[in-house]
Amino acid sequence: MSLSRRDFLRASALSAAATTLGIGSIFGNEAFAKAKIDEADFMQDSKGVQWHKSVCRFCGVGCGVMLGVKDGKPVGIRGDKENTVNSGLLCVKAFYLHQMITAKNRLLYPMIRKNGKLTRATWEEALDLVASKFSEIRDKYGPDALAFYGSGQAETEETYVANKLFKGHIGTNNVEGNPRLCMASAVGGYTTTFGADEPIGTYDDIEKCDLFFIVGSNTAEAHPVLYDRIARRKRQNPNVKIVIVDPRKTPTNKIADLHLQVIPGYDLAIIHAIAKLIIDNGYTDEQFIKDSVNFSDGKNPITYEDYKKFLEKYTPEYAAKQCGVNADDIVKAAKLFGETPRVMTMWCMGVNQRVAGVFLNNLIHNLHLLTGKLGKDGCDSFSLTGQPNACGGVREGGGLCHLLPGHRVVANEQHRKEIAELWNVPAEKIQPKPGKHTVAMFDALGKGEIKGIYILCTNPAQSIPNLNKYLKGMSDAFMVVAESFHPTETSQVADVVLPAAFWGEKEGVYGCTERRSQHMAQALKPSGEARWDGFILADIAKRMGYGNNFEHFTSVEAVWTEYIKSTKGKDMDLTGATFARLKKVRGLRWPVPSEDHPGTTHRFTDGDPYFPKDKAAGKRMYFYTKPDGRATIFARPDKGPEEPTSAEYPIALTTGRIMEQWHTMTMTGQVPELVRAAPNPYVEINPEDAKEWGVKTRDKVRMVTKRGSLIVEAKVVDRPRKGTIFVPWHWPESLTNILTIDAVDPGSKEPEYKVAACRVEKA
Amino acid sequence: MKKFYLALLIIIAAVVVSYGFIGAQQSQGDKHPDVDWTLSCQECHSEMTPEVYKDWELSKHGDVDFGCYICHGDGQEVFYPKGTDERCGGCHAAQLVEFEKTKFNSCYDCHNGHTLKFHNE
Amino acid sequence: MIIASMIVKALPENIDEVVLKLNNIPNVTTYGVHKEENIILLIEADSEDQLKDLSRYINSEFEGILGTYPTFVASDEEMEDVIKSSN
Numbered sequence: 001m002s003l004s005r006r007d008f009l010r011a012s013a014l015s016a017a018a019t020t021l022g023i024g025s026i027f028g029n030e031a032f033a034k035a036k037i038d039e040a041d042f043m044q045d046s047k048g049v050q051w052h053k054s055v056c057r058f059c060g061v062g063c064g065v066m067l068g069v070k071d072g073k074p075v076g077i078r079g080d081k082e083n084t085v086n087s088g089l090l091c092v093k094a095f096y097l098h099q100m101i102t103a104k105n106r107l108l109y110p111m112i113r114k115n116g117k118l119t120r121a122t123w124e125e126a127l128d129l130v131a132s133k134f135s136e137i138r139d140k141y142g143p144d145a146l147a148f149y150g151s152g153q154a155e156t157e158e159t160y161v162a163n164k165l166f167k168g169h170i171g172t173n174n175v176e177g178n179p180r181l182c183m184a185s186a187v188g189g190y191t192t193t194f195g196a197d198e199p200i201g202t203y204d205d206i207e208k209c210d211l212f213f214i215v216g217s218n219t220a221e222a223h224p225v226l227y228d229r230i231a232r233r234k235r236q237n238p239n240v241k242i243v244i245v246d247p248r249k250t251p252t253n254k255i256a257d258l259h260l261q262v263i264p265g266y267d268l269a270i271i272h273a274i275a276k277l278i279i280d281n282g283y284t285d286e287q288f289i290k291d292s293v294n295f296s297d298g299k300n301p302i303t304y305e306d307y308k309k310f311l312e313k314y315t316p317e318y319a320a321k322q323c324g325v326n327a328d329d330i331v332k333a334a335k336l337f338g339e340t341p342r343v344m345t346m347w348c349m350g351v352n353q354r355v356a357g358v359f360l361n362n363l364i365h366n367l368h369l370l371t372g373k374l375g376k377d378g379c380d381s382f383s384l385t386g387q388p389n390a391c392g393g394v395r396e397g398g399g400l401c402h403l404l405p406g407h408r409v410v411a412n413e414q415h416r417k418e419i420a421e422l423w424n425v426p427a428e429k430i431q432p433k434p435g436k437h438t439v440a441m442f443d444a445l446g447k448g449e450i451k452g453i454y455i456l457c458t459n460p461a462q463s464i465p466n467l468n469k470y471l472k473g474m475s476d477a478f479m480v481v482a483e484s485f486h487p488t489e490t491s492q493v494a495d496v497v498l499p500a501a502f503w504g505e506k507e508g509v510y511g512c513t514e515r516r517s518q519h520m521a522q523a524l525k526p527s528g529e530a531r532w533d534g535f536i537l538a539d540i541a542k543r544m545g546y547g548n549n550f551e552h553f554t555s556v557e558a559v560w561t562e563y564i565k566s567t568k569g570k571d572m573d574l575t576g577a578t579f580a581r582l583k584k585v586r587g588l589r590w591p592v593p594s595e596d597h598p599g600t601t602h603r604f605t606d607g608d609p610y611f612p613k614d615k616a617a618g619k620r621m622y623f624y625t626k627p628d629g630r631a632t633i634f635a636r637p638d639k640g641p642e643e644p645t646s647a648e649y650p651i652a653l654t655t656g657r658i659m660e661q662w663h664t665m666t667m668t669g670q671v672p673e674l675v676r677a678a679p680n681p682y683v684e685i686n687p688e689d690a691k692e693w694g695v696k697t698r699d700k701v702r703m704v705t706k707r708g709s710l711i712v713e714a715k716v717v718d719r720p721r722k723g724t725i726f727v728p729w730h731w732p733e734s735l736t737n738i739l740t741i742d743a744v745d746p747g748s749k750e751p752e753y754k755v756a757a758c759r760v761e762k763a
Numbered sequence: 764m765k766k767f768y769l770a771l772l773i774i775i776a777a778v779v780v781s782y783g784f785i786g787a788q789q790s791q792g793d794k795h796p797d798v799d800w801t802l803s804c805q806e807c808h809s810e811m812t813p814e815v816y817k818d819w820e821l822s823k824h825g826d827v828d829f830g831c832y833i834c835h836g837d838g839q840e841v842f843y844p845k846g847t848d849e850r851c852g853g854c855h856a857a858q859l860v861e862f863e864k865t866k867f868n869s870c871y872d873c874h875n876g877h878t879l880k881f882h883n884e
Numbered sequence: 885m886i887i888a889s890m891i892v893k894a895l896p897e898n899i900d901e902v903v904l905k906l907n908n909i910p911n912v913t914t915y916g917v918h919k920e921e922n923i924i925l926l927i928e929a930d931s932e933d934q935l936k937d938l939s940r941y942i943n944s945e946f947e948g949i950l951g952t953y954p955t956f957v958a959s960d961e962e963m964e965d966v967i968k969s970s971n
Contacts, residue, residue: 006885006887006928009887009958010887010926010928012956012958013887013888013889013926013955013956013958014889014915014924014926016889016955016956017889017890017891017915017924017925017955017956018918018924020891020953020955021891021918021919021922021924022919092829092833220827221828224827236895236896236920236921251828254826659828660830672836672837672839672840672841673832673833673836673837673841674832675837676803676804676830676831676832676837676838676839677803677804677830677832678803679800679801679802679803680801864957864958864959865932865935865936865957866932866933866936881940881943881944
């Protein structure tokens with residue numbers, strides 16, 4: 001074919017534009033076809049940089065990233081434009097991801113505490129020590145004297161190996177992870193209301209939604225890429241409304257139409273009031289309620305009429321008084337919720353980290369069940385996740401003390417049998433009683449009931465609430481920390497520190513907020529002597545005499561392949577998400593029961609491979625994870641915080657994150673640019689309070705709770721409501737969790753980081 | 764020559780399809796004056812250079828609170844007194860131009876000032 | 885001759901009007917609306933100055949445009965070798 005040079009250029013120009021938009025051929029002529037460039041070519045660019053498909057290491061959004069590697073070194077990060085989660089966009093943290101791989105604080109070799117000091121050791125020495133010490137504790141004090149504390153940042157395969165070792169072989173259910181501190185209440189809400197964990201819809205609903213009801217989430221800073229999708233939806237469709245319920249004005253307010261600035265810990269009444277207004281004004285979907293809903297007071301079934309009676313007290317005026325907002329605004333919010341056909345509620349730690357966390361989750365689901373705004377385009381009761389694999393690894397993988405892999409629980413005999421068979425152990429080996437939840441686990445460390453603990457990829461010596469109470473226990477027990485970085489608050493007090501391969505140095509699977517499992521490529525060799533966590537755990541298993549059942553774990557893929565067997569036929573079926581397939585695609589959303597199944601956008605309705613059409617008998621939704629296919633609307637009391645403000649402690653203290661930092665700064669604290677954004681620990685104080693207290697920005701203030709005190713700089717800003725202060729918890733030199741309360745939700749066992757009573761003095 | 768030009772096309776396309784960047788590893792220019800490093804850029808510059816700060820606030824970067832550090836580094840360990848195109852590529856790789864083929868030398872030729880709007884309009 | 889492509893983002897409600905207007909500019913051809921809000925544009929300009937003027941004109945004179953994103957610029961003189969060797 002003869003091609004004129006101008007044709008060639010035209011085709012090239014159009015090809016570039018089409019590729020940028022992520023569309024295929026835009027016109028079918030030969031010139032274009034010839035000039036079209038295969039995507040595979042981009043995997044290596046002109047500068048010799050190889051790009052590897054991965055997933056961001058930070059929050060639970062699950063943005064696709066490409067890691068650039070040249071000469072065995074990480075040189076750059078790109079958003080993965082093929083990934084529909086973020087379409088190439090990234091937030092500021094992800095831009096610096098490659099710098100964290102080579103950060104100065106990378107841990108490069110094993111260390112053992114000798115004469116009180118951590119000193120370099122060989123792998124043999126370290127693993128022998130861990131195995132012999134753990135075996136000794138197991139033999140002398142029984143399996144429950146051992147514990148594992150994992151992470152929503154660990155890969156699913158890593159959590160799976162740990163679970164198999166501790167629950168299936170050592171024989172203790174003392175297996176926990178930091179998702180207990182962030183997602184447990186969401187799990188409690190989903191399982192009690194719908195009979196199964198995790199959202200019904202997906203991110204796809206964002207582009208079809210007309211009202212975003214955002215409760216206790218600073219999406220703009222905590223989930224910037226998701227925020228961008230919401231903001232874009234609103235920009236393109238000015239009729240889209242956004243209602244926020246939060247004690248703070250946050251950057252998310254930039255897109256808000258209505259903000260209910262509640263007193264921390266008192267927002268349950270608002271949701272009840274909205275439910276009442278929805279019923280009173282006829283916004284309910286009576287057919288849906290008739291078909292797919294039960295009512296309960298938490299103990300016994302009640303009727304729809306009982307529920308209406310229960311709601312009588314929750315007038316907008318009552319709720320307004322409880323929550324410190326205008327009654328009119330509650331009416332406006334209810335009207336929007338009722339009249340807008342497509343509504344998504346999104347919430348995060350402001351809802352979960354509460355002693356009423358599960359209740360509040362239930363109440364949010366109530367609104368969607370009353371209106372039937374669920375299981376269809378643009379509608380969902382959608383929990384946002386804080387960590388990249390809290391959903392995939394810990395919630396689905398069963399990495400909490402009451403769970404087993406594949407949405408199973410230890411208390412269920414059939415579940416124990418199924419997993420014991422997969423693990424090749426006698427069913428009796430798995431205890432029927434849940435182990436110790438996170439706060440109880442660290443309490444037991446302090447009391448000497450737990451004598452040995454293995455901590456993987458997390459930093460509890462900074463992240464546990466009411467820290468002063470638990471730090472000693474961590475020093476006293478035999479503590480093994482597998483980490484990519486050192487020193488952290490936790491690794492500093494460990495007895496053995498094992499260098500773990502970091503993101504980019506290992507492959508594996510992360511499962512994000514929208515039930516999507518995504519493969520991360522290994523692009524680099526592990527730094528120094530670092531090794532993959534799964535292999536480290538398998539080596540310890542072998543040394544403790546459990547070798548037979550871990551020997552076949554010679555690759556990450558081998559672990560994944562065994563794990564997905566546990567999901568076969570379950571509501572979270574990942575059978576079709578084989579390792580080979582995940583390597584090719586940008587993730588799959590379960591249930592995905594076979595390799596030719598595309599994944600599921602809405603559960604419990606047509607399109608869900610497990611939706612039982614026969615049982616549903618014409619009903620739009622059938623919650624097959626409930627015995628009668630009906631979800632539950634709960635009449636829960638409007639429980640307040642554990643520690644209300646008092647004369648002595650008149651201020652409500654709430655904690656959280658900022659955009660540029662993540663959790664305990666182990667990673668983001670290594671990037672000078674990110675540190676510069678907020679170099680010092682600080683507390684946000686409302687200008688009216690500041691005036692009253694005679695405090696200016698940069699003055700030092702002392703915050704005192706019943707548990708401890710902390711001095712930081714004041715930042716006077718109209719963000720928290722009067723009578724409330726906000727303290728970000730990132731800086732290791734200023735441990736915010738000395739102040740926070742360790743009271744937990746009785747159902748989810750998640751601590752109430754979001755509300756404590758304090759007083760503030762000029763320091 | 765054919766290979767060279769095909770490679771060139773691939774480069775251009777590769778650049779335009781990505782919204783990412785190759786970490787800027789350039790030599791540092793002038794030093795940022797030694798200041799009170801316990802302050803964030805914004806805290807100091809909102810007082811010292813209010814016009815610049817105001818322009819930034821009006822920019823898209825200001826809108827999403829992507830601070831001075833995005834273009835200029837942290838000032839202390841890494842400092843880019845004049846933003847570099849390489850850093851623009853961080854978010855705007857899709858908009859990068861092969862400058863040698865144009866009369867322009869830099870993104871900043873057109874996107875000037877701290878509003879970064881086209882011709883500072 | 886300079887050949888360039890560009891993506892013009894416009895509000896979906898204005899997009900038909902924008903396409904119409906763009907097609908009226910000499911040396912500019914549009915290649916469809918993609919993903920609701922993106923118009924692919926091919927510009928064939930006599931000189932770099934003309935390209936610059938055109939881009940600026942599109943960027944600043946049109947209502948309803950959210951942004952323009954250059955995706956390709958090349959001069960056809962430089963491509964001669966490619967064509968010769970591929971024939």
